Amino acid sequence: MEYSNSSNTDHPPPQSCFETAAMEVHRVVPPPHESTIRKLKTTLKETFFPDDPLRQFKGQPTNKKWILSAQYIFPILQWGPSYSLRLFKSDIVSGLTIASLAIPQGISYAKLANVPPIVGLYSSFVPPLVYAVLGSSRDLAVGPVSIASLILGSMLRQEVSPVNDPVLFLQLAFTTTFFAGFFQASLGFLRLGFIVDFLSKATLIGFMAGAAIIVSLQQLKALLGITHFTKKMDLVPVLSSVFHNTKEWSWQTILMGFCFLVFLLVTRHVSIKKPKLFWVSAGAPLVSVILSTLLVFAFKAQHHGISVIGKLQQGLNPPSWNMLQFHGSHLGLSIKTGLVTGIISLTEGIAVGRTFAALRDYKVDGNKEMMAIGLMNMVGSTTSCYVTTGAFSRSAVNHNAGAKTAVSNIIMSVTVMVTLLFLMPLFQYTPDVVLGAIIVSAVVGLIDIPAACQIWKIDKFDFVVILCAFFGVIFISVQGGLAIAILQQITRPKTVMLGNIPGTDIFRDLHHYKESMEIPGFLILSIEAPINFANSTYLNERVLRWIDEYEAGYHKKQSSLRFVMFEMSGKQVSSSNHELPTPIPTTQTKHTVCPRFSAVSGIDTSGVSFFKELKKTVEKKGAEVSFPVLCCIVCDNVRVFMLKMLRSSCLQLVLVKSSGRSDGKTEEI
Numbered sequence: 001m002e003y004s005n006s007s008n009t010d011h012p013p014p015q016s017c018f019e020t021a022a023m024e025v026h027r028v029v030p031p032p033h034e035s036t037i038r039k040l041k042t043t044l045k046e047t048f049f050p051d052d053p054l055r056q057f058k059g060q061p062t063n064k065k066w067i068l069s070a071q072y073i074f075p076i077l078q079w080g081p082s083y084s085l086r087l088f089k090s091d092i093v094s095g096l097t098i099a100s101l102a103i104p105q106g107i108s109y110a111k112l113a114n115v116p117p118i119v120g121l122y123s124s125f126v127p128p129l130v131y132a133v134l135g136s137s138r139d140l141a142v143g144p145v146s147i148a149s150l151i152l153g154s155m156l157r158q159e160v161s162p163v164n165d166p167v168l169f170l171q172l173a174f175t176t177t178f179f180a181g182f183f184q185a186s187l188g189f190l191r192l193g194f195i196v197d198f199l200s201k202a203t204l205i206g207f208m209a210g211a212a213i214i215v216s217l218q219q220l221k222a223l224l225g226i227t228h229f230t231k232k233m234d235l236v237p238v239l240s241s242v243f244h245n246t247k248e249w250s251w252q253t254i255l256m257g258f259c260f261l262v263f264l265l266v267t268r269h270v271s272i273k274k275p276k277l278f279w280v281s282a283g284a285p286l287v288s289v290i291l292s293t294l295l296v297f298a299f300k301a302q303h304h305g306i307s308v309i310g311k312l313q314q315g316l317n318p319p320s321w322n323m324l325q326f327h328g329s330h331l332g333l334s335i336k337t338g339l340v341t342g343i344i345s346l347t348e349g350i351a352v353g354r355t356f357a358a359l360r361d362y363k364v365d366g367n368k369e370m371m372a373i374g375l376m377n378m379v380g381s382t383t384s385c386y387v388t389t390g391a392f393s394r395s396a397v398n399h400n401a402g403a404k405t406a407v408s409n410i411i412m413s414v415t416v417m418v419t420l421l422f423l424m425p426l427f428q429y430t431p432d433v434v435l436g437a438i439i440v441s442a443v444v445g446l447i448d449i450p451a452a453c454q455i456w457k458i459d460k461f462d463f464v465v466i467l468c469a470f471f472g473v474i475f476i477s478v479q480g481g482l483a484i485a486i487l488q489q490i491t492r493p494k495t496v497m498l499g500n501i502p503g504t505d506i507f508r509d510l511h512h513y514k515e516s517m518e519i520p521g522f523l524i525l526s527i528e529a530p531i532n533f534a535n536s537t538y539l540n541e542r543v544l545r546w547i548d549e550y551e552a553g554y555h556k557k558q559s560s561l562r563f564v565m566f567e568m569s570g571k572q573v574s575s576s577n578h579e580l581p582t583p584i585p586t587t588q589t590k591h592t593v594c595p596r597f598s599a600v601s602g603i604d605t606s607g608v609s610f611f612k613e614l615k616k617t618v619e620k621k622g623a624e625v626s627f628p629v630l631c632c633i634v635c636d637n638v639r640v641f642m643l644k645m646l647r648s649s650c651l652q653l654v655l656v657k658s659s660g661r662s663d664g665k666t667e668e669i
Helices: 036-046 053-057 062-073 078-083 087-114 116-123 125-136 146-157 164-188 194-196 201-218 220-224 235-244 251-273 275-299 331-359 368-379 390-398 407-427 430-446 449-458 460-473 478-493 536-552 605-620 634-649
Strands: 021-025 495-500 507-509 522-527 565-566 624-625 654-658
Touching: 021 495, 036 087, 053 062, 062 078, 078 125, 087 116, 087 146, 087 275, 087 390, 087 407, 087 430, 116 407, 125 368, 146 164, 146 201, 146 331, 146 430, 146 478, 164 331, 164 368, 201 220, 201 235, 201 430, 201 449, 201 460, 201 478, 220 235, 220 430, 220 460, 235 390, 235 460, 251 275, 251 430, 251 654, 275 390, 275 430, 331 390, 331 478, 390 430, 460 478, 495 536, 522 536, 536 605
Parallel strands: 522 565, 565 624
Antiparallel strands: 021 654, 495 507, 495 522
16 A cells, blocks of 8 residues: 555644655565575574674684684683682682582482482582583583472373382483483584573563472472372372371471571571672581481481481492483383473573673673583483583572682582592481471572562563463473463564654553553554464454454544554654654545554564455455555564565555655655
């Protein structure tokens, strides 16, 4: 369609929007032709190599290229030659500090994953050594984490009992770890790290909070001394099991658990209020283990209702490559669990690494981190380790303790090695209730209420995503809640209706800006997401509902619908700043629908079909669909959008040129 330059005497437009100089209309021609091979090459480069990792090799001699290649694969070769005694002093302090946290947490998280406690210590020994060689983060402290442990244990337990068949369960845990590592390393090698970006901040906040609740509820078995506990993870069965087995509650266990939990939470609060006292919360778990073990041993509490870990195997990690199961009826379960735990642990590890890298002003290569974490887990699966990644709590302690390089991970591994070789008999009388208290105090930090409140203020839709993830995890399952939140964002993109702010040419969301007003005869819409097969049906229904609502209020508006506009400039800004072309009202009797695409980064064939169907539906109602396009800010995604729409013969796009400058000059908008 083209807009006419004639004025409309029957329906004078609002003075603030349309009282400008004469407008000229120019047809937008298709973008310059590109060969399919060239377009494919450009797309592949932007998808897989947006950071252009090979640019550092350009113009370098052959010897230098070999050195750079080795440093790229093994980051330790980058900072290792310049390592000094001053750095080592800082790293040894931080390494010993995180070891005091890693040892009790490793034992605790292993029980959460339903594997023997000793496996948690194994997983705190070998993986950190591998990461120190391959990883690029200076602050990341590697080891088992609560969320990955929970997912691994809950998913495998659905088909195999860790009590009735512990050997098979352990085999599947190692196999799952191998597949998780293989998947993680493949993402990094193939440079597919953008897949992790499907887990938005809102999704992760809700998911982590829900998982923290589930993890804490699972610890009620240890904190209350219950022996017959449900195998299910969601809220209702757990609470039902707790209150149906009140006769099994042990007051001795409850008293000890309450005391140590309060102690751990208080030390955590002290460290948060005064970051310089980070060592208080870092050493609290180990102190709790030592004190509780001494109490149990002194008072023979294991004979009075308090369960203990029991004897642990002494020695370093035994090889487990012969326990990997690449055949049989449980192969699918191992692959599925490996994919889920791999994505979750990878997302957590990279997010933690980037967070602390930003604080210390250095960069972390996401794809290299994926390969490092993946290879770390693959090696770990052959040395009796289960899924590990960078934990936020340990990394925060590592950072606050003054870690300078990944040597802190090596120091931690050496400390764990000494524990495995000489100190294992000391853990025989460690009570399970203290391990439960350690887990609860650790996962409390995953519930980020301030971040959720901030998202509520900024974006109500993202807050709905938080709730979907949170309640999905609690009432359905851990993986189910995550899937619901992702689907909610993909299939329910944000759509808003825009209005004009009186006295200006600025258009804003009608719900966010109360002073903004609808333009009579115009329905201006903004779709802030890619348009594809997953959301095209929803968008069609949503746009038609807006049209029906407009027509339903026709008598109140005193103006029939004339335009439904979809604007693709990429910003909600003012047309007076030459960033929002304004359609010209015409004398035509047809109505027009005007949608706005401020964040449409892509469209597929389903999206194009959506517009073709929408055009037919709108034309039957006597209206038109238009796309005002801004020539000075048409970026690549808008160019591709235009090209697809023109090829589909769906719409005709126009470019508006204004001569309405105060100095009388003409310029393009």
